Structures are given as C-alpha cells and as structure tokens.
Amino acid sequence: MVVTENDINEGNNNTSEVKRFKILIIDDSEKNRGELTEMLEREFDVINASDAKQGIEMINKYGEDIALLLLEVKICGMSGFEVLTYMKHSGITENIPVIMISDEKSESFIRRAYDLGAVDYIGRPFDFQTVYTRVLNTIKLYAKQRRLEKLVARNMVEKEKNNRMLIGVLEQVIEYRNGESGIHVSNIKILTEMLLDKLMQKTDKYNLSWSQRMMIITSSALHDIGKVGIEEKIINKTEKLTEEESNEMKMHTLIGAGMIENLDEYKDEELMQIAYGICRGHHERYDGKGYPDGLKGDDIPIGAQVVALADEYDRLVMGRPNKKSVSHEQAVNMIKDRECGKFNPILVECFLEISDEIKARLQ
Structure with a gap:
C-alpha cells in the first residue's frame, strides 16, 4: 500500500501521481537501521543517519520533505532526547513527526519522549506489521494536518494583509501627528x-504560536x-522635559491602551488584547521600575x-528630539549594562546574540 496525494486531498477526484514519502532513521546500529529500512523501503524513500550530528544535518x-523521523533513544554523540530537544526548540517537531525507538521500556523514558514532542x-524487538501500521498512520x-494548515495559513495571510493595510494608515497618522519617523515604526516591526x-x-x-507572533509584530x-x-510641543521639544511634561508624556501608554479598549466590538479579539x-x-x-503600572x-x-x-x-541609535543618537555598539553596551533599565534576561541574551544581524539588517 502507498499513500497518494488523493489520500491527503479528501474530496479531490483528480488523479494524482503516487508520492513516496521520505523517512529518516537516526540510529547508530547498522543492524537496526537495516531492519527498519528493509521493512519500509518498498513503500517509502528511506534515508539513514548513523549518529546525531549526521541526523541533524x-x-x-x-x-519538511521528511515525512517522518524514526529516532533511536541511545545514539552516539547526542542522545535521541537531545536531538528531540533541539528539534522542539527549533520548532521542527511541529512539522516533522518523531517516533522514538528503543529497547528501553520504562515509563520515565516513554513519558520523557512524549513531553519532548x-x-x-x-x-x-520490532514487529513488522506494528511498525508499518504506526508509521503509515502517522504519515x-x-x-492531512499539513493540508489543513495550508488552508488556514492562506486565510490568515489574507487577514494579515488586511491588518497591515489598516495599520499602515494608522502609522501614517502617528508619523504625521507626532513628527516621528516612519523608519522608526518599520524598524520596530523588524526588530520585534x-x-x-x-x-522561540x-x-x-512562552510557547507562542505562529499567529500570536504575527499579531505581536503587527501590533508593535x-x-x-x-x-x-x-x-505636539511636548512630543517635539528639543530641550529636556520638565517633570510635569515628562509625566504628561508618560500618559501616552494609558491613552493608547484606552483607544484600543474603547473598541467594544473587538476588545475580546486576541489581536486587540495583544495590542x-x-x-x-x-x-x-523587568525589575518593576517602569510605568504606568x-x-x-x-x-x-x-x-x-x-x-x-x-x-x-x-x-538610542535613531535619537530623539531631546537626545542625540548613539552608535550601534554604544546602544548594545547600554542595554547590556542596564543603563536603560532592566529587561528580561532571556531577551537580552537573544538581543546580544543577534546584535550583529540587527546592525546589518537595519543599515
């Protein structure tokens, strides 16, 4: 039996070519790889890796050309659990299903495998029919899940396009009213x-879905x-703000939140809550020394x-009406040294690791 495109595209009566799905086996035992390959190669394209490094490569x-990964728990170099952890943190397990294989049958091993995705x-020992059936059903x-995801994604892309158009208009309003550079708004979306x-x-x-990440980027x-x-005289003032002016400027956080909250018809929508x-x-x-709350x-x-x-x-790098800009390197050091207040340590680590990419991208 083979899986065809017609099996995936339910309701589609067009004749399609047979598609052989690709299965990757990662196992340092040549004997085990040989057994699994022999079981599956008539119906699937089987590729093998003898260690974790080769498997990750x-x-x-x-x-996503890999339809399924058969992963041995105990392999040379990294363990199968470490490979699975790498895949989970990289978001790969969302698109490539993983079946763990092992002669270890303890509940802790099995529970850990499921916890990691x-x-x-x-x-x-392998039973041919059991392995074949479980592999086929998973694929x-x-x-089918990928097909449904593509349909949802197309709808989301269209919805996102509409959101971007409306927010583009609002960006122009903000830029016109505030004297704030449109480049700043664009940079914020790129950096976010x-x-x-x-x-991720x-x-x-934080376990953010793709759609949640897109909503954060849009709302930024x-x-x-x-x-x-x-x-305007406060927003565009070139001298240092007085305490009273500074307090008024801080009110923009509450004003913006209030504008969104007043959209009663949409305030329960996830996009509005994120915004x-x-x-x-x-x-x-992060240390509680910010505002307004x-x-x-x-x-x-x-x-x-x-x-x-x-x-x-x-x-920092673009400057403000009452503050001069600084170099990329200075900005990075100021954030690292907490001169601008404390940020989430994990986010700062992320920022420092991609700081060179940020400089190249924005320049």
Missing part, C-alpha cells in the same frame, strides 16, 4: 520579528499610538517586553 537539509514510542495524519524568532529558538517558556506598530493625545498589552506595557521594566517580571505581557527592548534600541 539531514533534518536541516531536507526540512514525540508522537509515538516503539519498543524492540497520513500529518499529511528578529527578537521573537530568536526567543532559545526557549519554549501601534505601541506609541497614544501620543496622538499628547501636545492593548503592548500599548500599555512597552515602558514597563510598575509591573514586574513576566507579569508584563511578553509582546510588550519584546517591543520595549526593540523600541529602546531603535530610539
């Missing part, structure tokens, strides 16, 4: 995207929308934390 090379666990399930990508690679602590353009309610958190919280600081640590929405760091860096 193949994963990076073939990407494996979809199944097969113990030795068919993920193939870069920081989020690195954050570095930790699964609105972080200073509340400045439309601040007097609200960013508008209100992008001047909060003095939130501390992860009480600050992660979207607001990312935008806060992006905003601070870009304002």
